Amino acid sequence: MKELLRQIPKVTEFFHMDCIATLQEQHSTTAVTEWIRQTLDALRQAILQDTCSAVPSMEELCRQVVARAQRDAVPSLRPVINGTGVILHTNLGRGCLSKPAADAVSEIARGYSTLEYQVEAGCRGSRHDHVSQLLCRLTGAEDAMVVNNNAAAVMLILSTLGQGGEVITSRGELVEIGGSFRVPDIMELCGCHLQEVGTTNKTHLYDYERAINENTRALLKVHTSNYRIVGFTESLSLSDMVALGQKTGLPVVEDLGSGSLVDLEHYGIHDEPTVQHSVRAGVDVICFSGDKLLGGPQAGIIVGKKDYIAQMKRHPLARAIRVDKMTLAALQATLHAYLDIEQAEREIPTLSMLAATPAMLQAKADTLCHMFTEQGIPAQVVAQSAPVGGGSVPNQLLPTYAVALTPAGITPNALEAALRQRALPIVGRISAEQYLLDLRTLFPEDFPYIVRTVVEVVT
Numbered sequence: 001m002k003e004l005l006r007q008i009p010k011v012t013e014f015f016h017m018d019c020i021a022t023l024q025e026q027h028s029t030t031a032v033t034e035w036i037r038q039t040l041d042a043l044r045q046a047i048l049q050d051t052c053s054a055v056p057s058m059e060e061l062c063r064q065v066v067a068r069a070q071r072d073a074v075p076s077l078r079p080v081i082n083g084t085g086v087i088l089h090t091n092l093g094r095g096c097l098s099k100p101a102a103d104a105v106s107e108i109a110r111g112y113s114t115l116e117y118q119v120e121a122g123c124r125g126s127r128h129d130h131v132s133q134l135l136c137r138l139t140g141a142e143d144a145m146v147v148n149n150n151a152a153a154v155m156l157i158l159s160t161l162g163q164g165g166e167v168i169t170s171r172g173e174l175v176e177i178g179g180s181f182r183v184p185d186i187m188e189l190c191g192c193h194l195q196e197v198g199t200t201n202k203t204h205l206y207d208y209e210r211a212i213n214e215n216t217r218a219l220l221k222v223h224t225s226n227y228r229i230v231g232f233t234e235s236l237s238l239s240d241m242v243a244l245g246q247k248t249g250l251p252v253v254e255d256l257g258s259g260s261l262v263d264l265e266h267y268g269i270h271d272e273p274t275v276q277h278s279v280r281a282g283v284d285v286i287c288f289s290g291d292k293l294l295g296g297p298q299a300g301i302i303v304g305k306k307d308y309i310a311q312m313k314r315h316p317l318a319r320a321i322r323v324d325k326m327t328l329a330a331l332q333a334t335l336h337a338y339l340d341i342e343q344a345e346r347e348i349p350t351l352s353m354l355a356a357t358p359a360m361l362q363a364k365a366d367t368l369c370h371m372f373t374e375q376g377i378p379a380q381v382v383a384q385s386a387p388v389g390g391g392s393v394p395n396q397l398l399p400t401y402a403v404a405l406t407p408a409g410i411t412p413n414a415l416e417a418a419l420r421q422r423a424l425p426i427v428g429r430i431s432a433e434q435y436l437l438d439l440r441t442l443f444p445e446d447f448p449y450i451v452r453t454v455v456e457v458v459t
């Protein structure tokens with residue numbers, strides 16, 4: 001082992017090699033030195049772990065250095081092709097922005113902007129103004145503000161309205177949204193005491209009434225966006241909760257989770273409330289995500305009564321969780337499309353994907369399948385179902401169509417792994433021993449790349 005370690009070449013020796021000289025034409029000496037160091041470190045580790053019996057030739061080590069340089073050129077955060085059929089795929093970045101939203105981000109990111117500047121008056125403005133009017137117009141709310149994400153929105157609301165007192169929530173709504181974000185823990189973090197009422201399956205008006213005391217600060221309703229309690233159940237209706245809030249002078253807060261601006265009943269999705277419905281019911285403060293069913297950027301949107309929003313804007317936490325100009329640019333463009341619902345459905349990928357009918361998906365699947373068989377890849381169109389994802393719309397699967405690939409000489413698992421490890425990865429799923437590409441989340445402009453890549457992998 002000592003002998004092998006002694007044989008490891010010095011960094012300087014590499015600079016006499018031709019391929020390193022070529023690398024230096026395109027990269028700084030610092031960068032090239034780092035790739036050489038990494039290569040030699042890996043070799044040293046292999047020797048120490050006894051997995052290397054001979055030091056490779058200089059040519060082979062140079063090849064490894066170049067391979068490292070090539071690997072570094074590919075960013076770890078990069079596009080993938082989503083063939084899973086899951087529209088809001090959390091691991092794949094939830095949804096896709098519309099083209100106008102992506103263009104707005106690019107334009108605003110590249111230069112200076114009116115982020116906090118009023119051009120008419122030539123004085124300081126508020127970043128909230130870029131979206132609050134649109135949000136009020138779309139939801140019917142008095143005022144609105146936007147923060148980093150909905151988890152942050154919940155924290156801001158509870159910290160502002162609940163601190164030092166009690167917030168009443170039904171035992172059926174003590175949600176965990178994942179990533180250790182649990183309603184009871186968040187309450188504690190925000191300095192309020194959670195007053196649980198009712199049982200897992202039933203909470204009545206009298207449960208809330210009995211729990212209210214002089215320390216109560218707010219009534220909280222959490223949309224059970226990622227699970228459903230079914231069977232012998234009862235929860236307080238929004239209108240009863242608002243009536244109770246008005247009678248007692250307590251603010252009613254609702255965390256809608258996904259927060260749709262369109263009635264998803266049109267797309268065959270049931271029990272997903274709209275933001276407008278909660279505003280109309282008289283809820284004082286409502287929060288929801290920008291990048292779930294809305295189809296915009298990651299953001300936490302808060303709409304509601306002017307006084308409460310004003311209090312939240314003044315809270316120190318608001319500064320810590322404020323949104324940046326790129327988020328606001330994307331959100332403004334996304335919300336703008338909602339002024340015309342047909343435009344929104346055309347432009348916003350999340351909505352177009354939700355709106356795609358089985359017939360449309362089958363036609364898309366036929367096209368892709370035909371492209372595969374023309375290239376000699378055995379493929380067939382299969383009817384499937386897939387969840388919406390993103391912790392939204394639980395227990396409901398959308399009917400969809402997929403192309404099943406069954407090439408000879410490669411297992412579904414091997415095909416899946418090979419397609420996933422391309423520079424532009426293709427992520428599909430395996431079901432019943434078949435590799436599937438679901439058409440709901442595929443863009444037709446990617447079909448030629450997908451077919452070409454499968455042909456490369458298979459042959």
Ligand SMILES: *Cc1c(COP(=O)(O)O)cnc(C)c1O
Pocket residue numbers: 149150151152154175177222223224225226255256257258288289290291299300391
């Ligand atoms: C998803 C969700 C959140 C968190 O939203 P993010 O925008 O992901 O931070 C909060 N509450 C509920 C009920 C949710 O479903």
